Amino acid sequence: MIQRIQTVFLFTATLLLFLATIFPLAKLYDISTNTFINMFAMKIIITGNPISILSKSLLITGCCIYLASILGFIAIITFKNRKLQMLITSIAMVLSFFCCIFILITSYRIMPSPDTSLTFTFTAIFPVVAFVLFFLAYKAINKDDKLVKSLDRIR
Numbered sequence: 689m690i691q692r693i694q695t696v697f698l699f700t701a702t703l704l705l706f707l708a709t710i711f712p713l714a715k716l717y718d719i720s721t722n723t724f725i726n727m728f729a730m731k732i733i734i735t736g737n738p739i740s741i742l743s744k745s746l747l748i749t750g751c752c753i754y755l756a757s758i759l760g761f762i763a764i765i766t767f768k769n770r771k772l773q774m775l776i777t778s779i780a781m782v783l784s785f786f787c788c789i790f791i792l793i794t795s796y797r798i799m800p801s802p803d804t805s806l807t808f809t810f811t812a813i814f815p816v817v818a819f820v821l822f823f824l825a826y827k828a829i830n831k832d833d834k835l836v837k838s839l840d841r842i843r
Contacts, residue, residue: 692832695764697825698777701818702760705753705784708814714795719803727795729753745797749790753815756783760822770833774826781822787815 730750
């Protein structure tokens with residue numbers, strides 16, 4: 689059913705992951721060159737330099753975030769098939785976990801020098817919260833599935 693609590697969890701996780709693609713995940717300040725570096729999900733923007741840089745690890749991070757967000761939306765739509773919904777939710781949960789790891793790895797890989805200060809923005813915690821929300825949605829879907837199966841046995 690679409691009006692269940694797992695829908696709220698899935699929608700919130702999807703929204704948070706979508707917002708993680710819009711806002712910067714980390715900000716770096718290089719003291720030696722006096723430049724600010726903003727790390728987004730798919731690109732790096734260096735202030736003073738209008739060129740945005742793409743890297744392979746950022747591409748993987750962005751794809752994981754986008755894919756987990758899309759899977760969260762698909763899980764909301766597949767409310768009639770609970771087994772498929774649980775599978776999609778678990779895949780989105782794993783992807784959001786990998787997003788957290790890739791954000792950490794990427795942010796430390798793009799540091800140009802040891803004098804660089806790294807600051808994670810509030811947006812960087814969104815994949816972690818999405819992971820927890822996907823987990824709670826999975827538990828709620830599983831609970832509903834067990835309830836329906838128990839009612840089928842009584843009949």
